[in-house]
Amino acid sequence: MGHSVRYGMLGCGMMGQEHLRNLALIEGANVVAITEPNKDMQQRCAALVPNARFFDTLDAMLAADMGLEALVIATPNYQHADQLLALFEQTALPILVEKPVVSRLDQVAQIRAAAANHPSPVWVAMEYRYMPPVVQFRKQLLDGDIGPLSMLAIREHRFPFLEKVDDWNRFNHKTGGTLVEKCCHFFDLMRLLTQSEVKRVYASTGQDCNHLDETYDGTMPDIIDNAYVVVDFEGGQRASLDLNMFAEGSRYQEELCAIGPKAKLECFVPGPGRFWPTETLGAAPIPKVVLSPRLPKGPIEANIPVDETLLGAGDHNGSTYYQHLGFFKAITQQAPVDVTIDDGLRAVVIGLAAQHSAQTGQAVTLTESGFSFERS
Known part of the structure; x- marks a missing residue:
C-alpha cells in the first residue's frame, strides 16, 4: 500500500493548473481543497480535479477541517510572503511555495525567522x-x-x-x-x-x-x-x-x-x-x-x-513533475528538501x-x- 497525501492549493491560475496536472501523475497525491477567488479559474480547475472543494479565502480553507496534509502556494508573487507567514503561524503542514518566495527585501528576514521554527518540510518551487x-x-x-x-x-x-x-x-x-x-x-x-x-x-x-x-x-x-x-x-x-x-x-x-x-x-x-x-x-x-x-x-x-x-x-520540460515527486518523498519518506527557504x-x-x-x-x-x- 503506497502513501497518500491530501493537498490544499492556494491559487489556481496558469501555474496552479500546471501543479494540478502534475500532481495527478503522482500516485497517492490527492488535491482536496483549492483557495481561488476567481470564478473562471475555479471552473478550469474543477475540470482537472472535480472532487476538490473551492474556497474564496485561505482562512476559510483552513477552517474547513479538510484533513489537509500538505499545501501548495501558486498565488501571485506579492501574496507569497503574507500567506507563508499565515501558514507558519496557523499550521504545521509541509508547504511547497512557488518562486519567488518573497518580492521585497524587507520580507527576507521575517520569512527566514518564521521558517526556521516550522516543523515540516518547506520547499521552494525552482522548476x-x-x-x-x-x-x-x-x-x-x-x-x-x-x-x-x-x-x-x-x-x-x-x-x-x-x-x-x-x-x-x-x-x-x-x-x-x-x-x-x-x-x-x-x-x-x-x-x-x-x-x-x-x-x-x-x-x-x-x-x-x-x-x-x-x-x-x-x-x-x-x-x-x-x-x-x-x-x-x-x-x-x-x-x-x-x-x-x-x-x-x-x-x-x-x-x-x-x-x-x-x-x-x-x-x-x-x-x-x-x-x-x-x-x-x-x-x-x-x-x-x-x-x-x-x-x-x-x-x-x-x-x-x-x-x-x-x-x-x-510548460517546464517535465520539471514540475520531478519537483513534486521530490516534495512528495519529503512528506512521505522524510527525504531531504532540495530547494530550501534559504535557497529561495x-x-x-x-x-x-x-x-x-x-x-x-x-x-x-x-x-x-x-x-x-x-x-x-
Missing part, C-alpha cells in the same frame, strides 16, 4: 533545476567533465510575459521586478552549479518592446523585457545572464554554457511545446547537452528527450540586487542581511 537536460548538465559538471568551473553563462530568449489573472505580472511592485519574478530561477541555478555564494552583482536592463502600448487603470507597465546581469562569486567563478523577452522565434529558449580548463559544456532547452508551430516546422526541438573538449577537439552531442506525458502536463530567499536577494544595480548604475555588494552598494 529549472529539474528539467532533464539541466539535470544532465549538472551531473557532467559534478563529474568533472570540464574541470573546475570558471565561467557560467545563462541565456534566456523567450516570449513576453503571458496574460495573468488581473494582470498582476505587469508591475514591479507586484512581481518584485522581472529579475526577481522570472530570473530568480537562474540565480538559483548559478548558486547550484557554482556551489558558491554571490558576492557582487551588476545589471543593465531595458524595457524596449513589450507592454509599451498597454495601460491598466491609467498606468503603463514598468517591467523590463531585456537585461544583462554579471555575477561574481565568493569562489572566484563568474556568471552572466542574458535575458530577452521578445525573442520567441528562437529554436531554444534557454541555453546554459559552463567553461572550465578542460572543456566547454552547453545545454539547450526548448520553450513550451504548445508555442512551437509544428504545422510549419515539424516536431518541437529536443533538448540537448553538448560537451566540447579542448583536446581532442570535437563536440560530443547528446539528445535528452523528455517524456511526452510530462511535456503535456506543463538568496535567489530573490540576487534578483533584487540586480534590479537595484540597473536603477543606480552601480555594482551591488551582497551582505548576509541583503545588499549594499557604493555611492559614488
Whole structure:
C-alpha cells in the first residue's frame, strides 16, 4: 500500500493548473481543497480535479477541517510572503511555495525567522533545476567533465510575459521586478552549479518592446523585457545572464554554457511545446547537452528527450513533475528538501540586487542581511 497525501492549493491560475496536472501523475497525491477567488479559474480547475472543494479565502480553507496534509502556494508573487507567514503561524503542514518566495527585501528576514521554527518540510518551487537536460548538465559538471568551473553563462530568449489573472505580472511592485519574478530561477541555478555564494552583482536592463502600448487603470507597465546581469562569486567563478523577452522565434529558449580548463559544456532547452508551430516546422526541438573538449577537439552531442506525458502536463520540460515527486518523498519518506527557504530567499536577494544595480548604475555588494552598494 503506497502513501497518500491530501493537498490544499492556494491559487489556481496558469501555474496552479500546471501543479494540478502534475500532481495527478503522482500516485497517492490527492488535491482536496483549492483557495481561488476567481470564478473562471475555479471552473478550469474543477475540470482537472472535480472532487476538490473551492474556497474564496485561505482562512476559510483552513477552517474547513479538510484533513489537509500538505499545501501548495501558486498565488501571485506579492501574496507569497503574507500567506507563508499565515501558514507558519496557523499550521504545521509541509508547504511547497512557488518562486519567488518573497518580492521585497524587507520580507527576507521575517520569512527566514518564521521558517526556521516550522516543523515540516518547506520547499521552494525552482522548476529549472529539474528539467532533464539541466539535470544532465549538472551531473557532467559534478563529474568533472570540464574541470573546475570558471565561467557560467545563462541565456534566456523567450516570449513576453503571458496574460495573468488581473494582470498582476505587469508591475514591479507586484512581481518584485522581472529579475526577481522570472530570473530568480537562474540565480538559483548559478548558486547550484557554482556551489558558491554571490558576492557582487551588476545589471543593465531595458524595457524596449513589450507592454509599451498597454495601460491598466491609467498606468503603463514598468517591467523590463531585456537585461544583462554579471555575477561574481565568493569562489572566484563568474556568471552572466542574458535575458530577452521578445525573442520567441528562437529554436531554444534557454541555453546554459559552463567553461572550465578542460572543456566547454552547453545545454539547450526548448520553450513550451504548445508555442512551437509544428504545422510549419515539424516536431518541437529536443533538448540537448553538448560537451566540447579542448583536446581532442570535437563536440560530443547528446539528445535528452523528455517524456511526452510530462511535456503535456506543463510548460517546464517535465520539471514540475520531478519537483513534486521530490516534495512528495519529503512528506512521505522524510527525504531531504532540495530547494530550501534559504535557497529561495538568496535567489530573490540576487534578483533584487540586480534590479537595484540597473536603477543606480552601480555594482551591488551582497551582505548576509541583503545588499549594499557604493555611492559614488
